[in-house]
Amino acid sequence: MTTQDAREPSELARRLSGAGLLTAEIHYWLPDTPSLLQLFVWQTLDEAPGFPRLNRFLDHWRREIEATLHSIRIAHSALVRPTEVRVVDGIIRLH
Template identity: 55%
Template structure:
């Protein structure tokens, strides 16, 4: 009998991770009047957004650009309550 393994991204969805989009508006020191945009999509877990927090901490530490604002969009594609496991689906004759 062949064992099948669940897709790792599906397992992450069941744990609460889902598609997150972040729009970062920032200014470069040499052009402070110009507002620029960085848009990023990734998997993260609301409401704490650990991956986004690590990214923003890295930005503040390593990048000269000054963050003006961050807009976050998050959509749970699959939630644990939407998945029901069935042991016996019955028989059809």
């Protein structure tokens, strides 16, 4: 089990505040193989429509990785929203 940074909110707290699962397909070329288009798939929790974590990751990519971006395709799905959490009054018994 890993310890969590005190400044970082928990995964559940992030989901309840509107974060959803983001999947990014990043197509890129490396300098030594420019004729080969490569694919990197990355998943994280992020908030639509601004996608701050994705933007930070892409800024890091542009600064630190020697690869030319070709295209990025994203999919985002909210996993848990505050409106989906509701209190149910009653008990259902099976048997």
